[in-house]
Amino acid sequence: MSGIQEDDDLVFHKITSLLEPLNEKGVKLTRETDIIADLEIDSVSLLDVVMDIEDNYDISIPVNTISEIKTIGELVDAIHKIKKEQS
């Protein structure tokens, strides 16, 4: 259980480190942060961040999945799910 927790944290940290340069307003990043609305980034920039995540974890995240994701927590969960499916 703690293993999952740790892994979750690592993914969460990876994502926040990639989003931080776009976080112009200095919003505190949590699992509940709405990536597009709270950070005021556009959907194209989000797609580009996702591309970095894909290369980092060697997974493919379909555009269809990304368009359903709102929060950082949902992105973390999606990455875990895809990591499991594609490994």
Next chain:
Amino acid sequence: MSLFEKFEDKSRLLKGLLEQSPRDPFSVSMDEMLGPTRAMVKGKEIVLAGTNNYLGLTYDEGAIEAACDAVKSSGTGTTGSRFANGTYAGHKELEADLAEFLGYKHCIVFSTGYQANLGAISALAAPPNDVILIDADCHACIYDGCQLSGAETIRFRHNDPESLDKRLSRLGPEVKGKLVCLEGMYSMFGDVAPVKEFVEVAHKHGAQVLLDEAHSFGVFGEGGRGVCERDGVLADVDFYTGTFSKSLASIGGFVASNHPELEYLRFSSRPYVFTASPSPANVAAASAALKKISTDSSMRTRLWENAERIHAAFTQLGFELCAPASPVIAVKLKNKEEAFMAWNVLMENGVYVNLAIPPGTPNAASILRLSVSAAHTNEDLDVVVDAYTTLSQILAKGAA
């Protein structure tokens, strides 16, 4: 008013920029057209350097005459779709001519290039077992085609065959059809895809390639057949899409292929079945332009001379350019504010180019997109270079 809230959020971002801007770059009206490269805008004569009129054929005498004849003989509109009453002899002849020119066995004409991509992609790929892989910088109509298809869609890094290779390698055995979508020359930066490498990677994984040569048809390749002709892989492209709205100087679009199955699209592609066919005048103008392109390469020669001249001049002026010389020459500005200012300077100096700001631009860049035309005269280009010289002086002063 909840339907409109989302527009307010978006327009708020633009509003500040527009308030500072003497002219609105997104609602320019060509009050009177003076020819392929000149128009009157608010009482001022402007050189048009932000079009897609690469070969300058919009005022070609033969095309104008053919369009006028077509209106007189076949009427102003077809009032129906290709699938029903909207297929005339002209549509069939143009399909045959395009197929022959490109060297493919099959071709289908759509009402616009947007619909050709939308129609091809949405009909070819279907959930749950097909996957579409698209270059990250693909045009909106390719993205929309993916959405309409509903199939799983994966982006690969722009112009990066290795990135495509990785993503194709990750696909599981449950995946049946794989459709790779990319463009020849990209419209914003004027950069060109390594089409040969992409085709090799795709075919190695059993994927099929859809190549949109919207901006490169008539422009690249010895015969003007696009980047895939230049790269020697024209026959290896599975689906070649194009538009009449750029080098062919009309309105319409097409998909060409050697796969006989292409014909399935005629009843399974919604953007083919459920919209009116291109008008007789559009078809006749495109046919005439195609004949001219296939027999006369002098426009292409002139286009590239103009491109080289402008690219060299801008390089000398110290502008940051987005790609090597091509008919699209994009200058990168520091930010949106500077791009708006620069666009206004060019208009005041008699030159219209396209302002493009994020979102929707590659790498979130703020750019001025200039496109040259074979119809640009030396005098037109003098006006362009003078205006950019003035701009570079203003930018230098601002930086000092």
